Amino acid sequence: MLVNPTRGFHWSDAETRALLNIWGEHDVQTALDGNFRNSHVYRDVAARLGDMGYDRTPDQCRVRVKSLKRQYYQAKKASKRNGQYHKTFKFYEEMEKILSSRSAATLESQDADGVAVEGDETMDGTEEDGDSIDQPQDSDMDGAGECSNADYPVKVEYPSYPIPVTVGSSNVPVKQSGIQNTSMASPSAGKTRRYKKRFTNLSLEKLMEKFLEQSLEAEEGFYRLEEQRLRAEDVRRETEHTRELHMLQMLGQMLAGLATPAPSPTPQPACNSQMTPSAGSFFGTHSRQASQAEYANHGQQRAAPGLPRTENGLQFIERSFTLGRAASGNMDNVLPLVKNTIPPLTSKKHKGQDGRIGVIGGCQEYTGAPYFAAISALKVGADLSHVFCTKDAASVIKSYSPELIVHPVLDSPNAVEEMEKWLPRLHSLVVGPGLGREDVLLKNAKAIIEKSKSRGIPVVIDADGLWLVAKEPSVIQGYQKGILTPNVMEFRRLYEAMHHESLDSNDPRGCAQQLSIAMGNVTLLLKGEEDIITDGNMVLTCNQEGSGRRCGGQGDLLSGALGIFSHWAFSSSAEATKGMNPALLAAFGAASLTRQCNRQAFHKHGRSTITSDMIQEICIAFKKLFES
Ligand SMILES: NC(=O)C1=CN([C@@H]2O[C@H](COP(=O)(O)OP(=O)(O)OC[C@H]3O[C@@H](n4cnc5c(N)ncnc54)[C@H](O)[C@@H]3O)[C@@H](O)[C@H]2O)[C@@H](O)CC1
Numbered sequence: 001m002l003v004n005p006t007r008g009f010h011w012s013d014a015e016t017r018a019l020l021n022i023w024g025e026h027d028v029q030t031a032l033d034g035n036f037r038n039s040h041v042y043r044d045v046a047a048r049l050g051d052m053g054y055d056r057t058p059d060q061c062r063v064r065v066k067s068l069k070r071q072y073y074q075a076k077k078a079s080k081r082n083g084q085y086h087k088t089f090k091f092y093e094e095m096e097k098i099l100s101s102r103s104a105a106t107l108e109s110q111d112a113d114g115v116a117v118e119g120d121e122t123m124d125g126t127e128e129d130g131d132s133i134d135q136p137q138d139s140d141m142d143g144a145g146e147c148s149n150a151d152y153p154v155k156v157e158y159p160s161y162p163i164p165v166t167v168g169s170s171n172v173p174v175k176q177s178g179i180q181n182t183s184m185a186s187p188s189a190g191k192t193r194r195y196k197k198r199f200t201n202l203s204l205e206k207l208m209e210k211f212l213e214q215s216l217e218a219e220e221g222f223y224r225l226e227e228q229r230l231r232a233e234d235v236r237r238e239t240e241h242t243r244e245l246h247m248l249q250m251l252g253q254m255l256a257g258l259a260t261p262a263p264s265p266t267p268q269p270a271c272n273s274q275m276t277p278s279a280g281s282f283f284g285t286h287s288r289q290a291s292q293a294e295y296a297n298h299g300q301q302r303a304a305p306g307l308p309r310t311e312n313g314l315q316f317i318e319r320s321f322t323l324g325r326a327a328s329g330n331m332d333n334v335l336p337l338v339k340n341t342i343p344p345l346t347s348k349k350h351k352g353q354d355g356r357i358g359v360i361g362g363c364q365e366y367t368g369a370p371y372f373a374a375i376s377a378l379k380v381g382a383d384l385s386h387v388f389c390t391k392d393a394a395s396v397i398k399s400y401s402p403e404l405i406v407h408p409v410l411d412s413p414n415a416v417e418e419m420e421k422w423l424p425r426l427h428s429l430v431v432g433p434g435l436g437r438e439d440v441l442l443k444n445a446k447a448i449i450e451k452s453k454s455r456g457i458p459v460v461i462d463a464d465g466l467w468l469v470a471k472e473p474s475v476i477q478g479y480q481k482g483i484l485t486p487n488v489m490e491f492r493r494l495y496e497a498m499h500h501e502s503l504d505s506n507d508p509r510g511c512a513q514q515l516s517i518a519m520g521n522v523t524l525l526l527k528g529e530e531d532i533i534t535d536g537n538m539v540l541t542c543n544q545e546g547s548g549r550r551c552g553g554q555g556d557l558l559s560g561a562l563g564i565f566s567h568w569a570f571s572s573s574a575e576a577t578k579g580m581n582p583a584l585l586a587a588f589g590a591a592s593l594t595r596q597c598n599r600q601a602f603h604k605h606g607r608s609t610i611t612s613d614m615i616q617e618i619c620i621a622f623k624k625l626f627e628s
């Protein structure tokens with residue numbers, strides 16, 4: 001049970017004696033002597049008082065002790081004068097006993113340190129009450145760090161580098177630079193006294209020890225914080241990395257979802273009422289930006305038939321390709337996939353393995369077109385290039401190049417059988433360059449397209465082949481390995497044939513997509529200022545820089561190149577194409593190459609650039625685009 005449960009300011013005599021008994025014990029005095037911090041000592045004193053039934057806080061004990069000491073010193077002073085005063089201080093004897101023996105001990109240590117110190121345990125920076133009048137004769141420490149005790153003057157040398165010290169009760173380390181001249185030199189009077197009280201009882205060695213200890217503590221604290229910061233940074237980086245990996249995984253899964261071969265598509269209704277025409281005209285003055293934005297919408301709104309379009313890989317890809325398009329078409333994101341489809345040149349392969357291409361075209365009027373197409377296929381990398389032309393065109397075409405294998409069969413009575421027997425040897429077919437529009441030639445071309453379809457051979461249709469398609473769309477409709485390469489005129493013709501209405505010249509992409517869908521998602525490469533490539537689901541644009549030079553035969557170069565690119569693309573694994581429609585990749589590759597050839601040739605020949613000049617550039621252009 002507590003004797004003093006009120007914890008009031010008044011100390012009873014018994015309580016005070018109990019306190020002095022504890023405080024006067026040797027181990028308590030030793031613990032208090034010369035220590036900066038004495039809170040733990042007074043905590044112990046208060047606890048022991050508590051054991052005796054007195055409920056006092058450590059602070060109350062400390063204040064009470066101070067008060068007793070003050071009274072003791074005053075009584076002692078007075079007693080020197082009249083020998084009486086001590087009689088009025090009822091605890092004089094007890095205090096005398098404690099402090100006199102303590103003085104002796106302190107003096108011993110003073111001798112050892114060479115520093116005169118008198119006083120008590122007042123070094124606790126956290127518990128100072130600011131009351132210094134209990135010190136009858138404080139030792140002085142002046143602003144220059146000099147301990148000016150009369151008997152033992154000592155010059156205190158502080159290190160010139162900043163030492164973090166704990167100030168007040170906040171325990172915040174602060175740096176004191178030039179400590180001799182600042183904080184010790186110009187504090188307020190009260191502070192000066194406090195410093196005096198704190199430091200006078202300490203030996204220099206201890207003082208320095210304290211400084212160094214605190215300096216070390218502060219340094220350790222700094223490193224601890226720094227370590228925490230670095231760990232937090234590591235965690236942040238790791239989180240970021242995991243997030244990126246997660247995104248990549250998601251992308252991979254989506255692309256893998258697209259690798260599933262598409263089922264046979266159904267032709268779609270032609271018109272997309274959601275389309276809004278933009279300003280300008282592709283077929284006249286075309287506003288590219290407007291239609292780009294517009295087209296992004298088409299890509300996301302349409303659910304085209306035939307291709308997996310669940311939540312979904314396709315939408316995701318469309319978005320990413322739409323983003324990529326803004327700056328430079330799809331050069332950055334599609335070209336690497338095209339590269340993936342190009343077979344490496346190795347000594348292990350035999351002739352024909354990298355591609356055997358057939359061109360159906362070449363008549364009395366047009367011998368250049370099939371030649372351009374066939375030679376371009378060779379120059380891009382086909383091993384063998386065949387031309388199936390009319391009899392009178394054959395020798396002319398042969399005379400252009402000994403590289404080409406020319407079959408004068410297109411106008412023969414058994415043209416289809418003649419050509420069909422070559423089909424097993426062909427990897428892809430280009431139908432149309434220089435074909436002409438004679439019914440019999442178109443009929444034979446149509447028959448050979450049908451045969452090729454049944455064999456699953458990729459079929460590129462260009463020029464007069466498109467004339468045929470405009471008349472009979474079913475010849476290629478819904479064939480996923482079919483690719484149409486109309487120029488502006490051919491596109492218009494096709495569109496109007498399919499939709500029975502004029503095309504919206506302000507919306508080339510929308511129209512191209514509509515046409516592709518109407519054709520059963522056959523891939524379309526609409527040539528122009530910007531080549532638009534679509535399979536109805538996805539739209540790519542090729543803005544590879546070309547030139548302003550348009551001469552006959554450039555489209556033939558493109559269709560011939562596309563012949564070989566389509567073979568490579570359709571022979572590639574889904575992994576290589578990342579699940580993208582191979583027809584799109586092939587078209588993109590051929591379009592980029594043609595434009596690059598045009599650019600290079602134009603640099604050399606300017607206005608005089610002709611298709612033969614472009615063909616000369618295929619090697620360098622191919623290297624630049626696909627092998628660098
Ligand atoms: N050196 C050669 O042997 C060449 C033969 N070519 C072949 O020539 C054949 C015809 O192809 P084209 O692209 O010349 O087809 P077109 O004869 O339909 O068009 C030729 C050009 O005439 C203009 N044109 C066509 N119809 C028009 C109309 N109604 N009103 C106004 N202008 C019109 C357009 O500028 C068009 O690009 C194809 O088989 C093609 O392959 C071309 O490839 C060019 C080179």
Ligand SMILES: Nc1ncnc2c1ncn2[C@@H]1O[C@H](COP(=O)(O)OP(=O)(O)OP(=O)(O)O)[C@@H](O)[C@H]1O
Nearest residue numbers: 487527528529531546551552553554555556594595
């Ligand atoms: N305005 C243009 N700016 C840049 N390149 C263009 C432009 N128009 C067409 N091209 C490019 O020229 C090439 C041939 O396209 P073009 O429209 O001349 O084909 P074409 O008329 O079918 O050719 P051909 O004369 O062989 O029949 C394509 O690669 C295309 O990208």
